[in-house]
Amino acid sequence: MNLIDDTKFLTEGWDTIEGHVLPDNKTCLAFASILSMTQANTVFEIGFNFGHSAYTFLSVNRRVRVHSTDIGHYPHTEVNAGKIKDQFKDRFQFTLCDSHQLVPDDVTGYDMIFIDGDHTPKGMVQDMDLCAESGVEWMLVDDYVRCMGDLYPKAVIDNQLDRDDFPYRKVREFYYPSTDRLNCMVLLRRYENV
Numbered sequence: 001m002n003l004i005d006d007t008k009f010l011t012e013g014w015d016t017i018e019g020h021v022l023p024d025n026k027t028c029l030a031f032a033s034i035l036s037m038t039q040a041n042t043v044f045e046i047g048f049n050f051g052h053s054a055y056t057f058l059s060v061n062r063r064v065r066v067h068s069t070d071i072g073h074y075p076h077t078e079v080n081a082g083k084i085k086d087q088f089k090d091r092f093q094f095t096l097c098d099s100h101q102l103v104p105d106d107v108t109g110y111d112m113i114f115i116d117g118d119h120t121p122k123g124m125v126q127d128m129d130l131c132a133e134s135g136v137e138w139m140l141v142d143d144y145v146r147c148m149g150d151l152y153p154k155a156v157i158d159n160q161l162d163r164d165d166f167p168y169r170k171v172r173e174f175y176y177p178s179t180d181r182l183n184c185m186v187l188l189r190r191y192e193n194v
Ligand SMILES: C[S@@+](CC[C@H](N)C(=O)[O-])C[C@H]1O[C@@H](n2cnc3c(N)ncnc32)[C@H](O)[C@@H]1O
Pocket: 018, 019, 020, 021, 046, 047, 048, 049, 050, 051, 052, 053, 054, 069, 070, 071, 072, 073, 074, 077, 097, 098, 099, 100, 116, 117, 118, 119, 123
């Protein structure tokens, strides 16, 4: 599957400011593998931007339902959420919110949470701690081996994995093309549930 042409409508007429996945066949295969490995039927997403990752999850597997959230830094975000809602109907839900205002109950009951919102070290830790408190079995964190300015998200995520009160283990890294460069997501699994 290759969704590059299918997703052109998401960026048409807008300036691309922050990165997003490029849903070519390699990316689609990675997303499909993640859904197959986790058997996730419900995905909660922090960081929707243009909607490429949500669109890809919804397209590579027809059983999946996605609830995306975004703080709304960009005007295209809410517009595109409406377009994806029109296309995927009740398989898609969008909430405009700051993930740091969410409480564990807000993200409880999902099979997997995809974290791709606030990329500051503090923001990433807050999002990962929120997910851990919710008890979610699978966590997918973007930008794992990628240097962004002086921020190296891998160090932040690895530090979380070293904590005794963060009961997740690394399962696999997935490399895929994004608008910025080759990017990497890391899939974590809660070991208390294993
Ligand atoms: C890298 S983009 C997400 C890309 C998207 N997942 C994709 O690949 O198609 C990051 C997004 O996170 C949002 N964001 C930043 N801080 C946030 C926060 N505290 N809560 C929710 N969303 C946030 C930004 O508005 C931006 O749209």
